[in-house]
Amino acid sequence: MGLAEQVAQRFREVNGDHPMTAADDAYVDAQFVVLEKLCAAHGRDVDDVRRLMLDRRLPLPGYLRSDGAQMVPADLFSLADRAGGPAALRAWFTAHWADPGQGAAEWDAYLSGRYVCLRSVTPETIRRKDELIAAIRAAVDRPEPGAGWARRLHALVDDLDGLEPAFTGYDRLRFGGPTSRDSYVDAVRARFPRPPSGGRVPERAGSAG
Numbered sequence: 338m339g340l341a342e343q344v345a346q347r348f349r350e351v352n353g354d355h356p357m358t359a360a361d362d363a364y365v366d367a368q369f370v371v372l373e374k375l376c377a378a379h380g381r382d383v384d385d386v387r388r389l390m391l392d393r394r395l396p397l398p399g400y401l402r403s404d405g406a407q408m409v410p411a412d413l414f415s416l417a418d419r420a421g422g423p424a425a426l427r428a429w430f431t432a433h434w435a436d437p438g439q440g441a442a443e444w445d446a447y448l449s450g451r452y453v454c455l456r457s458v459t460p461e462t463i464r465r466k467d468e469l470i471a472a473i474r475a476a477v478d479r480p481e482p483g484a485g486w487a488r489r490l491h492a493l494v495d496d497l498d499g500l501e502p503a504f505t506g507y508d509r510l511r512f513g514g515p516t517s518r519d520s521y522v523d524a525v526r527a528r529f530p531r532p533p534s535g536g537r538v539p540e541r542a543g544s545a546g
Contacts, residue, residue: 340387344407347390348397351449355510357403364505365400369408372398379414394423396458397450400507409450412457433460454517456502466517469497473521477529484532491531498522 420429431440
């Protein structure tokens with residue numbers, strides 16, 4: 338089995354074998370880059386890059402397009418470059434978490450290629466996303482009357498919105514349900530309308546129902 342086939346097999350082991358629709362392909366083409374094209378642009382040998390993926394030194398592709406193209410983020414190599422090379426990436430990456438167990442878990446998640454929930458995948462954006470989701474959950478669990486609370490909630494949601502892309506239907510299949518954008522951006526905005534500037538928050542925005 339060739340390296341491309343091994344990477345594709347590893348991808349399906351992680352994500353399951355779900356169909357990509359034309360809409361999924363269009364989304365991925367707009368957000369990601371074909372691995373071979375990215376390697377050519379950066380002067381990298383694609384076989385060497387696939388070996389690094391299989392050796393757990395670089396993340397797997399984010400998507401397999403319906404034609405089998407392995408789609409990766411345009412900044413695929415940026416973290417390894419920041420760390421001083423693929424061999425140093427794991428230690429550099431996990432050091433961003435005080436808890437070694439959490440650092441190891443985040444490293445595994447990063448290698449899976451499933452961090453398509455961020456426009457740019459870095460330890461800083463991963464941690465910020467977790468902080469924002471925790472804060473949004475806490476706020477939604479204890480809604481308060483008045484526009485001040487709603488504005489604070491929407492500031493958190495807006496920050497998360499800035500970190501996350503739109504997602505596509507394929508993501509809901511591989512994640513087995515709603516995406517984080519579905520749950521913590523779209524659903525929260527629908528449940529708690531944004532108060533008008535300088536005005537009062539609608540009455541239902543202060544309710545838990």
